[in-house]
Amino acid sequence: MKRTKQMLLAATAGAALFALTACGGGGGGGGGTAADFSKDYSGSLNVWGFENADEVGTSRVDVADKTVGGNDVKVKLEAAAFDAQKFTTRAASGNVPDVVQMDRQFVATYAAQGLVMPVDKCFALYDVEPREYWYPQVIDDVAYGGDIYAVPQFYQPPAILLNTRVMDEVGVTIDDMNTSDQAAFLDAVKKMTVMDGANPSRMGFDPQGVSKAGLWMLSFGGQTIDKDGKPALDNENNVKAIEFLKEIYDAQGGYANAKSFVDSFDVFGDNNSYVADQVGGAVFDQWYPNVLTSYADQVQLGATPVMTQDGKPFTVASGSSFVIPTAAKNPSAACAWLISLTSPEAWQAAGEARAETTANDPGRHGINTGLFTGSPESDQAIRDAYVKPSDYPGFDQVIDTYYTVAANGQSFGSSPAGQQIQTELQNAVTSALLGEKAPADALKDAQDAAMRAYNQVAG
Template sequence: MTKIRRRLVSTAAIAAAVTLTACSSGGATGTGDVSFGTEVSGTLNAWGFENADDVGTSRLEYAADRFEGLEIEIDQTAFDAQKFTTRVAGGTVPDVVQMDRRFVATYASQGLIVPLDECFSSHDVDPTSAYYEAVLADVTYEDAVWGVPQFYQPPAIIVNNRVLDAAGVSPEEIDTSKPDVLLGAIEKMYQEEGGNPSVLGFDPVASGQASLWVLGAGGQLIADGEPTLDDPANEAGLELLKRITDAQGGYAKVKSFTDSFDTFGENNQFVADQVGAQVDAQWFVNVLSPYVDAVDISAVPFRGPDGEPFAVAGGQAFVIPAGAKNPDAACAWALELTSQEAWEAAGSARAATLEETPGAINAGLFTASPAADQSIREEYVGDSGDAGFDQTISTYYDAVANGVTFGASPAGQQIETELNNAVQSVLLGDKTPEDALADAQAAAMRAYEQADG
């Protein structure tokens, strides 16, 4: 018996899911009696781990060692919604699939994946204590848990101290809860040449962090599974984004400038002093660490209207499709891959990789598990010798505790897409925030009604 120890869509795809559901058990509530055994054997077919790095391969190796009698076959390609529904229709569904958490409620509502509450309980795992609350909420729909969460990449604001110092700006002025103070700091730092930006005071990464700006300003995107994009409270985040981009030449010029950044290279925006501050997910600290001698950074949290740190949870999860041939192995494997022991193996592998890179800084791993994060931090994240990097890393660790869920909805991916469309139309001046959000809501509701049957 295996006991796992824890210390711790496109519209076409939705339409395909609706068609398939006509022959299924009838939606989320129809699969609530799924049970899982703990005897693991046979063959496990998995789909995930595209371009796995040392963190991924070390966890795969750990799990493989735990299940010596299990033959594991993995399709290591990127998740594709249409491919998934096609596989379900053809009866060739894998036993376990790795996907973005935005998809989970979509497939749960259609009965295309099974609830995992019994999976957790059969292996003595309490998800409410094993995962961050916001992360667990991402995969909770109609009072059931439908996914095994993996990573949690919190956002924060990385500050370029050289640009701030040159403009006489303090990090405390990079405060999203005080728009007038923030705009004043941006105007001091912003520079242009020939009518185009040459230094951005603040890159809000509007196209990639739209939900952060809307939810962080007091908005709401989903309520009880339904989209709420036209909630008037959502307008504040869009209005602030427009003020930020208008103060720096307008969205078109800002986007053109940021697209030119050597983001992953030796002349990235912090080396080249092209930004004073930028919203970034935690993984970007790892991108900057090889250039520690060429940058001068620190970080401040993204702050909500109350001035408190704020983050939005996001990441991937493992799900088990309805019709999986080996659900017992799928459950055990997914839990083993996300156990504290697996994450500690990943932490060790990452530390070994960094030891081979002169000057590299260990920024830790940010998982869905607070216990694993703390264990890896205590073991591998210490004094790097660069106070700015250490403070930046600490800011991200503080951020994970302040996360909120994007929300779980059968139209989760479509809601995110329509939100991004609304942001772009507002920033380009094509629509007012009210009109843009109303149009986004109409499109998201169509997707919701279709997905929810």
Template sequence: MRKITRTLVAVGAVTAVAAMSACSSGGGATRSGDVSFSTEATGTLNAWGFENADDVGTSRLDYAADQLGDVEVEIDQTSFDAQKFTTRVAGGNVPDVVQMDRRFVATYASQGLIMPLDECFSIHDVDPASTYYESVLDDVTYDDGVWGVPQFYQPPAIILNNRVLEAAGVAPEEIDTSQPDVLLGAIEKMYQESDGNPTLIGFDPVAGGQAGLWILGAGGMLVEDGKPTLDDESNVAGLELLKRITDAQGGYAKVKSFTDSFDTFGENNQFVADQVGAQVNAQWYVNVLSPYVDALDISAVPFRGVDGEPFAVAGGQAFVIPANAKNPDAACSWALELTSLDAWKAAGEARAATLSETPGAINAGLFTGSPEADTFVREQYVGESGNAGFDQTISTYYDAVENGETFGASPAGQQIESELNNAVQSVLLGDKTPEDALADAQNAAMRAYDQAVG
């Protein structure tokens, strides 16, 4: 029997995770020895995830359904919401498996709200250490246990607008985040303004959404043994560099106002319109640009850490099993089937079929969280596109994925990210010094940490 029921329900925005402690049993993380799994997957499985599923998602859902013929899968296909989840936990009405950002996983693990999955992996003969990138596995590892089944890994790199660089006499090698003075010199050559407002920015660091990348890449440290370390003095350098970059282009407020006006997903996007010389982007953005290949001249360079080597941070989702799940055996089997090599092969085939229906479409590959799956999809479906710039860009992302580091798993993971973004904004706007902003962020993050583990 093969059946998938997909339920679409509108939900509110994601809320702060601090309220979760009110729903916790107070018992802390459940140890691996207290949880057992079986390979017998039967009955009804209630899942939450796969909102707006594309061909990659639907092909994997179909594959898992074929493998688990005795399981009836019912899916709430809405985005994860912390308030909704904790409300369901408090009411005893939890799904069997939930898809969420990996930054949430350690928070729920510390509260005892999800199950450790070491035995889930073990009874299915899956070795997490050899299945996933180390940085991806680190994201879901807490208190010596693995608490989530990872999927996806979107590495960052810097996409270059070759037309803008060439017009300004800037070489790609000058877009080097490990050499601030060289980078700022290149920015100065490319930057253009009118009446004090940017009309072309040399380099968009995407400060509001990539704060962790800049801090860690400059040698900083956000988490140590699960505890926030936002006020560590090593975090100052990344903030100072971000401020130098935005100040060199009219200041953060003007840069943000300008970048907010970009037609990011449209035919007049910032690369087509020559509004940017270089920009930090996650790998998925290559797919956004590919329909406009004839109007573009792009290439890419890696984001480089303080040592000059390519640098990336892990990011993506994971499947977790709530502590009071009614069908954990089916949940374990389903999550592992969805992220198996064969499931990713099916996804790679589905994506290639979709692209074949669009003349000139470029296959940028899949970045799954699994080295073996990434290699298979690349070798099978990612060939020369006929556009050297796009091919080089795609290759740069594949190189970047091998150099990943984790943000650091913490019971206050989501709060750390939120407070770091607040600190970055206050520094870039000139409201606080980096030291004061990071100290305030640390105090707030530690309150969340103490509440989570207390």
């Protein structure tokens, strides 16, 4: 009947309308200018961050809370991971927290939008010289247009974590795992790899080719972001890096088969890839050896840095940071809290807390892998006070390698299109490794897309 048809048409139209509500906006927002930070602050402080905080996080928060507590500031901590959509919509409404934790690679994007404020004056107010207190490469990550837009924390340098049991089994030495000698490296990878049909049952080496694509490209002398913040994905050295990664994966059944195998790893569990001898080596950030301390009796570890093509140890800066939104209601309290949170005193408290955990938890086998704070001064202080030789020489060598390589880190650079550059880079590497596109073509397409994003943001 006519009415039935009308109802169907109405239902159709109604459902279709929802396609349009995907995009809305709001009012409010700020201007992206620095606040007049002052030591005379009060009120409350709202913080987003510290999801699943361990003793390192909570001990530092205690120190920072105590600092601002002296001015009767009440801190409300929302322990949640950074959510771009939530932050964006809240920014649109003007109802933002005073402090937000986010990955350092995203800071310039939000800075360019005027959503977060520069913190240079905050540092100046408390006599912090950022380029002296933090590693320069760490500060470079959060600098944009000559200003610093975030207070950084942590510096997780990636290096190659070796399974020396697998290496010994097939006669591969640590010297063979030198990425600047590509032919020897590939031979070592092939020796350690065990195939089951088309799929690997043991990977000689997991380069984490997509998630660590930037590391590989920079180690080959390439770049992802140029000094002006523009994307530089089609750099010819980037192409060489992908070609090398493809050779590594092809020696182990190809990217798709290798990735599926890696996806099945019990990364944090009792049957992790080092306990189960599923890898001969893999690129990991410094936090992973800390996870493996629980399995010290079951693993045999070593470590070596990724090398530049001229044979020098190399790593990249990565980690998180804290920003103060432009529309924050209490920027002065936020500034004081952040300076305290990342102070040598706070890191000292974190070092103590970690040492206590190490001593009280027999499952850690007395191994303290140290903390990589982003500040060389705090790193060294914690290492001197708490990182001692253990009963596990392999772990000691791993810890030493990560500490040594940290000084050789390089920043990816910062860009207002940082998020999109990162996304395009990873998608391009995925396409190239899967064989969808030739590496040069994939990077050219990624460069075009990233450049479009850059032009949209930078005008």
